[in-house]
Amino acid sequence: MAVATAKAADLLSARDRTRLAGVHPDLVAVVEAARQQLPFIVVEGMRTRERQAQLVKSGASRTMDSRHLTGHAVDLAPTVDGEVRWDWPFSTRWPRR
Numbered sequence: 242m243a244v245a246t247a248k249a250a251d252l253l254s255a256r257d258r259t260r261l262a263g264v265h266p267d268l269v270a271v272v273e274a275a276r277q278q279l280p281f282i283v284v285e286g287m288r289t290r291e292r293q294a295q296l297v298k299s300g301a302s303r304t305m306d307s308r309h310l311t312g313h314a315v316d317l318a319p320t321v322d323g324e325v326r327w328d329w330p331f332s333t334r335w336p337r338r
């Protein structure tokens with residue numbers, strides 16, 4: 242019989258964990274819960290001001306007021322059979338809220 246208090250399996254990889262370093266614990270908990278429902282990888286969590294400035298310069302971001310700078314944002318990418326999928330039609334299978 243399983244112990245009722247056993248933690249759910251950690252489906253996040255070591256790389257995902259590294260990328261979650263510095264992210265607010267509440268948001269990490271949300272990512273952990275989501276990973277129990279959907280397959281994805283963590284692309285990025287915390288950003289330095291230098292990285293954010295690079296992203297703004299390249300046009301990938303429009304703000305220096307990003308929540309990535311404070312640990313209140315994460316970027317995730319869905320996977321199918323372990324492969325990252327960027328195609329938009331697949332993304333629509335994710336629940337929308």
Ligand SMILES: [Zn+2]
Pocket residue numbers: 309314315316
């Ligand atoms: Zn982001």
